Amino acid sequence: MPLGKVLIIDEDKNSCNTLKNALEKDGYSVILSHDGDEALIKFNALKPDIILLDVVIPKTDGWQICREVRKKSNIPLIIITSKSETFDKVLGLELGADDYILKPFDIKEVMARIKAVNRRVNQSNIIETREVTYDNLVVNMSRYELRVSGKIKDAPPKELELLFYLASNPNRVYTRDQLLDEVWGFEYYGDSRTVDVHIKRLREKLDGVSEQWSIKTVWGVGYKFEFNEKFGDT
Amino acid sequence: MPLGKVLIIDEDKNSCNTLKNALEKDGYSVILSHDGDEALIKFNALKPDIILLDVVIPKTDGWQICREVRKKSNIPLIIITSKSETFDKVLGLELGADDYILKPFDIKEVMARIKAVNRRVNQSNIIETREVTYDNLVVNMSRYELRVSGKIKDAPPKELELLFYLASNPNRVYTRDQLLDEVWGFEYYGDSRTVDVHIKRLREKLDGVSEQWSIKTVWGVGYKFEFNEKFGDT
DNA sequence: TACAATATTAACGAATTATGTACAAGTTTT
DNA sequence: AAAACTTGTACATAATTCGTTAATATTGTA
Numbered sequence: 001m002p003l004g005k006v007l008i009i010d011e012d013k014n015s016c017n018t019l020k021n022a023l024e025k026d027g028y029s030v031i032l033s034h035d036g037d038e039a040l041i042k043f044n045a046l047k048p049d050i051i052l053l054d055v056v057i058p059k060t061d062g063w064q065i066c067r068e069v070r071k072k073s074n075i076p077l078i079i080i081t082s083k084s085e086t087f088d089k090v091l092g093l094e095l096g097a098d099d100y101i102l103k104p105f106d107i108k109e110v111m112a113r114i115k116a117v118n119r120r121v122n123q124s125n126i127i128e129t130r131e132v133t134y135d136n137l138v139v140n141m142s143r144y145e146l147r148v149s150g151k152i153k154d155a156p157p158k159e160l161e162l163l164f165y166l167a168s169n170p171n172r173v174y175t176r177d178q179l180l181d182e183v184w185g186f187e188y189y190g191d192s193r194t195v196d197v198h199i200k201r202l203r204e205k206l207d208g209v210s211e212q213w214s215i216k217t218v219w220g221v222g223y224k225f226e227f228n229e230k231f232g233d234t
Numbered sequence: 235m236p237l238g239k240v241l242i243i244d245e246d247k248n249s250c251n252t253l254k255n256a257l258e259k260d261g262y263s264v265i266l267s268h269d270g271d272e273a274l275i276k277f278n279a280l281k282p283d284i285i286l287l288d289v290v291i292p293k294t295d296g297w298q299i300c301r302e303v304r305k306k307s308n309i310p311l312i313i314i315t316s317k318s319e320t321f322d323k324v325l326g327l328e329l330g331a332d333d334y335i336l337k338p339f340d341i342k343e344v345m346a347r348i349k350a351v352n353r354r355v356n357q358s359n360i361i362e363t364r365e366v367t368y369d370n371l372v373v374n375m376s377r378y379e380l381r382v383s384g385k386i387k388d389a390p391p392k393e394l395e396l397l398f399y400l401a402s403n404p405n406r407v408y409t410r411d412q413l414l415d416e417v418w419g420f421e422y423y424g425d426s427r428t429v430d431v432h433i434k435r436l437r438e439k440l441d442g443v444s445e446q447w448s449i450k451t452v453w454g455v456g457y458k459f460e461f462n463e464k465f466g467d468t
Numbered sequence: 469t470a471c472a473a474t475a476t477t478a479a480c481g482a483a484t485t486a487t488g489t490a491c492a493a494g495t496t497t498t
Numbered sequence: 499a500a501a502a503c504t505t506g507t508a509c510a511t512a513a514t515t516c517g518t519t520a521a522t523a524t525t526g527t528a
Contacts, residue, residue: 086340093346098354099333100347106320112327113334120332120354123308156504173378177261194506196486218378219514220391220485390515427475428517434476451475453525469528476523486513495504 004049007031009039009065011057015080015103019052022107036060040068050114051077054103055092063095070096076117080105094185132167134227135212139164148209158183159202162195166215166225175222199223238283238364241265243273243299245291249314249337253286256341270294274302284348285311288337289326297329304330310351314339366401368461369446373398382443389439392417396432400449400459409456433457 006028010016013034020030031046033039035058043051043065051069055062062079069077079092082103089100098117101110130141138147141164146155155163165183166174174182176192184190203215213227240262244250247268254264265280267273269292277285277299285303289296296313303311313326316337323334332351335344364375372381375398380389389397396417400408408416410426418424437449447461 086343089343090346093350096353098350109320109323112324116327116332117354119330120351158505171377171379173376191507193486193508197488197506200487217486218391221378224377392516425518427519430475431477431517434478437476454474471528472526474523474525477521478519479521480517480519482515482517484513484515487511489508489510491506491508493504493506495502497502498500 005029005031005046006050006052007033007039007042007046007048008052009033009036009057009062010052010054010080011035012054015054015105018107019080019110022111026111034058036062036065039065043069049075050118051075052114053077053079053097054081055079055083055088056081063091066092066095066097074121076114076121078110078114078117080110130164132164134167134170135210137167137206137210137213139167146205148206153205155202155205159198159205162198163202163215163225166223170213170225170227173218173222173224178222195223239263239265239280240284240286241267241273241276241280241282242286243267243270243291243296244286244288244314245269246288249288249339252341253314253344256345260345268292270296270299273299277303283309284352285309286348287311287313287331288315289313289317289322290315297325300326300329300331308355310348310355312344312347312351314344364398366398368401368404369444371401371440371444371447373401380439382440387439389436393432393436393439396429397436397449397459400457404447404459404461407452407456407458412456429457 006019006023008016008019008030010019010032011034016032016034020032023030028050031042031048033042037059039053039057040060042048053062053065055066057065060068062081066077066079069075077097078099078101079097080101080103081088084102092100098120099113101113132139136149138145139160140147141160144157144160146153146160146163162179162183165179176195179195180188180190180192184194199215199217206215212229213225216224216226218224240253240257242250242253242264244253244266245268250266250268254266257264262284265276265282267276271293273287273291274294276282287296287299289300291299294302296315300311300313303309311331312333312335313331314335314337315322315326318336326334332354333347335347366373370383372379373394374381375394378391378394380387380394380397396413399413399417410429413429414422414424414426418428433449433451440449446463447459450458450460452458
């Protein structure tokens with residue numbers, strides 16, 4: 001498999017075939033799925049490299065597929081559908097789709113867009129291991145587990161997600177709005193003081209645990225997970 | 235301004251304004267360009283973080299802009315144009331555009347697509363760290379961190395932004411009004427003595443640190459960040 | 469030199485921003 | 499159905515920044 005596996009999720013067999021032919025001609029291998037439930041099973045079992053998704057499908061709907069996929073993975077996901085409302089486009093993109101193509105599509109355009117998304121993704125260092133480690137801190141999002149000095153510390157989901165997000169890009173500052181967007185999700189409309197409170201609760205749990213890292217406030221800007229690689233490797 | 239600069243290249247002032255307003259509302263700062271030659275100059279000089287490009291523009295055409303940009307940089311580039319042929323779309327994407335949006339556009343969709351592209355780019359290791367370095371001085375705006383001879387020095391946001399702005403164009407003089415415009419934002423209306431005070435506070439922190447650089451007063455004009463590449467590399 | 473224009477500095481208070489506590493609504497567990 | 503927990507909001511308090519003012523110093527020029 002030189003170019004990778006594409007999972008096509010679409011009820012319409014015509015679309016499926018057009019896409020399948022073009023993709024296989026280009027060297028991809030193709031998996032077809034005609035309803036949402038089947039799609040999720042195949043996604044989990046076969047770990048495709050790209051997903052092409054129509055949101056209008058039987059059983060589990062496309063939006064839900066989107067969410068489920070993005071919970072677990074960052075692979076390229078392109079929505080191809082006849083739902084043409086701006087609202088739907090925005091929803092799809094916000095849920096984590098990389099592109100949103102309208103039916104009827106021109107296969108050449110679709111192939112070009114797949115290529116464009118792939119180009120970006122190949123520049124990424126996607127951490128599929130949903131885990132970060134610093135010194136005595138381990139945040140594992142597959143298990144939703146926080147470990148401090150080897151011991152498991154209970155922490156609610158939101159706090160873990162927030163910590164994980166901050167720790168994924170150590171030392172980089174995020175504004176409260178960015179955090180609300182990325183951790184809470186765009187659908188969330190609320191007070192940005194909310195972030196403060198969660199930060200505070202995290203700090204309670206992580207207080208005085210390590211000299212090497214901490215959650216820092218950047219006054220007037222936001223928060224960051226600060227990590228100092230003190231002592232070089234010896 | 236944590237979000238970054240957008241360069242809009244488009245002859246049509248209506249489009250420009252719609253985009254500009256929406257982007258600024260979201261916290262981006264916007265640079266406009268109405269022809270290709272000007273666009274390239276601004277691209278090189280101002281190092282934007284995102285480019286929105288109409289390919290139908292006077293002088294150097296959009297495709298060429300695309301090529302020139304991609305020779306030097308991997309920043310997000312989105313084509314927004316009324317050229318609706320599949321051929322053009324494919325060409326644009328092949329030249330390295332991340333997305334291709336048709337006019338007339340819905341601003342909500344455009345914003346969602348910008349976000350989607352940004353999401354991908356932020357996962358890549360080519361995250362542009364907004365940083366300048368001179369001798370023993372490091373100003374890092376991604377971390378909001380000022381480092382002098384390796385040591386972190388605390389400094390409030392405004393001071394950092396001012397220093398970063400000055401240091402981004404070493405040896406170039408800025409009037410107080412220009413600085414108020416660029417650092418404080420155009421909507422700011424206040425005394426230009428304000429700049430003096432911030433300069434003073436910066437100088438306190440950076441006093442006698444290096445022979446190679448300093449913040450100089452240009453009498454009757456304004457301020458500049460002066461940098462002398464004395465000694466060649468040793 | 470003297471004078472005017474411009475720049476530096478210190479100090480103060482208003483405004484902005486962050487934190488901590490408490491509570492209520494919503495969930496999940498028992 | 500009650501209990502325990504999570505989550506978001508409100509508000510009081512604390513901390514810091516920022517802009518202004520005004521007094522002092524410096525520079526350029528007549």
